[in-house]
Amino acid sequence: MTRLRVPQTLLASIALLAIVALLGSGASASTQQDYISALVSATIVYGLYMFVGSSGVISFGHISFAAIGAFSAGVLTIPVGPKHLTMPGLWPFLAQHSVSSLESLVIAAVLGGVSALVIGFPLMRLSGIAAGIATFAVLQITYNVLNQWTLIGPGPTTLALVPTTTGIWVSLLGAIFSAIVAFAYQSSRRGRLLRAAREDAAAAQAIGVHVVRERLLAFGLSGAICGLGGALLVHQLGSITTDQVYLELTFLTLAMLVIGGSGSLWGATVGALAISLLDSFLNTAENSVHVVFFELTLPNGSSDVILGIIMTLVILFRPQGLTGGSEFSLAGLARVGRLIAASPAKLRHRPARSEGPPAPRTDM
Template identity: 55%
Template sequence: MRRVVELAAPVALVLATALLGLAVSTALQTYFLDTLVKVAIVVALYVFIGNSGVLSFGHISFVALGVWTAGVLTVPEGQKNAIMPGIAHFLLHTNVGNAWSLVLAAAVGLAFAFAVGLPLMRLSGLAAGIATFGVLEIVNNVLRYDDRIGPGLNAFSSVPETTGIWQAAIGALICVVVAYAYQRSRYGRQLRATREDPAAASAAGISIYRQRLLAFAVSGALAGLAGGLYVHLLPIEIDSLYLDLTFITLAMLVVGGSGSLLGAVVGALAVGGLDSFLSAAENGVDIFGWHLNLPTDTSALTVGALMALVLVYRPGGLTGGHELSLALPRFRKDGDG
């Protein structure tokens, strides 16, 4: 019963968002699609950061590789030369369909995260943060300038826009279900044990390195999948898969509460909703007869302030790191989650 409730809450939230997205106009739907893809990215972040307690600034590079894989493989063959003039020969003539491009995006994310994790998962704390940041820098730098493998600074245009509300919702749901299955598995529990007390977990025979590597690879696969969804949503540039996206997705995870899957989903939806609303208001919106027109970058300002406030005053995030539970809360001193 407990499992059903714990999994049902994030699933229901994703489904509700998708249904709401179906009900609104096409212009508004874009925001819902974008938020659903962000849910997928934040859940991918959560699988590693939430379960291991180790910081990673590198996950957006896995998203970028997912974008690259799905993008490069689905630009129609006739247009590849126009969009990517310097593209290498073997990429020029390789094309796959929508579903395969998503599978391959996840596979590339998995393989890359595993390869990077092999050396990096020995690090923790600040060193892990800086090293994963280095991975983000390197991937961004290479994808941005090497036009033999992609469009370089140009957008991935002409990629079939197949990420409608259902594809986005199913993608986000896959991430949620995989994340839940992982955290309930013995591996997930072992990793959470290392998060709570590394010394005790080691003493109990858990290999911190292996468990972190596994979580890193799984979250890499989910991030790659999210990237695949993203490139099928809109013509995206490599430059938009860098610090800004890292910031907003980390903010989502922190605001929701990085200790629970529910926190990741709630954070992504809450911050995503707020961000969407403010971005819309930057172009001018009418609500209840009021015309609201905010200056550019109000949304970044608000999200940044919100994230700082949550970190200072409620480090456990909105959910305090708890999953949804039907049992009455027991009386105890509430920790930081």
């Protein structure tokens, strides 16, 4: 049963990504950017999902790898001539070399993966809140270094003149590739071991699962995908500052994953696309937008307010995420159909759940 369901979730995710790309390909140039953003977000969220979804450990550090990917890909692809002008302090090796966009994607993924492995090596022992804060520290350090160190990049100024090669199809390919990697990992033996360890660490350890090593593998892979996502991002935007790959993106990608349902690939797909497109739509609506019959114009600055409120509401009413954390399946779709047809009272009938937080025994 689960065996049968598994390919469905990958195919459904790819189909959804493709639908977004098709919609985007028919849209005007400016609107198309929204669809590209959604697909690039999906790539980064897949990266985040590979670690958080499999290990159950929260990470605030993943955007570090997206930042590393974005800045390495950007710095490497700017032509040598303008590079001397915009980044005079650059390390000579970086200043004198330039690579193609495709090469830069590979390099970004490798750098993202390697830095995740190096950073993860000491960090993977940590769990819970210590892991959350440690990964947050990684984000702070990455941000500070990228923002100040002119030897490796533009420092506090904007990294500009990056070739804009992430079109709608490139972003689709990137997202599909990431979905396949994430799927291949989660259905591999190692991926399943880590999932088992998430459910019951003690039992997993007892049958010889090396939890720290499994986490490190997931962390490295997810760092690589985030690096790729960052590179796609910089090639979409053409210019980037460190603030664009910092706290807000960290929060938004985490929210996408949790809102979609952090336990499943399908959840990551749904969450990333839904929140990203909603965000873009609200931003556009600030300059007025046609919604079926009427013109919608939102007050300036209200889009983030609405986005924040919608995200809060989704979490309140669907704490397990939009997908409930389960993978896509046709059988599941039929079940949802029946549920919707059923009386609302039945929907509200929650299964037994402890009302308090799972309280570890600690003293204040």
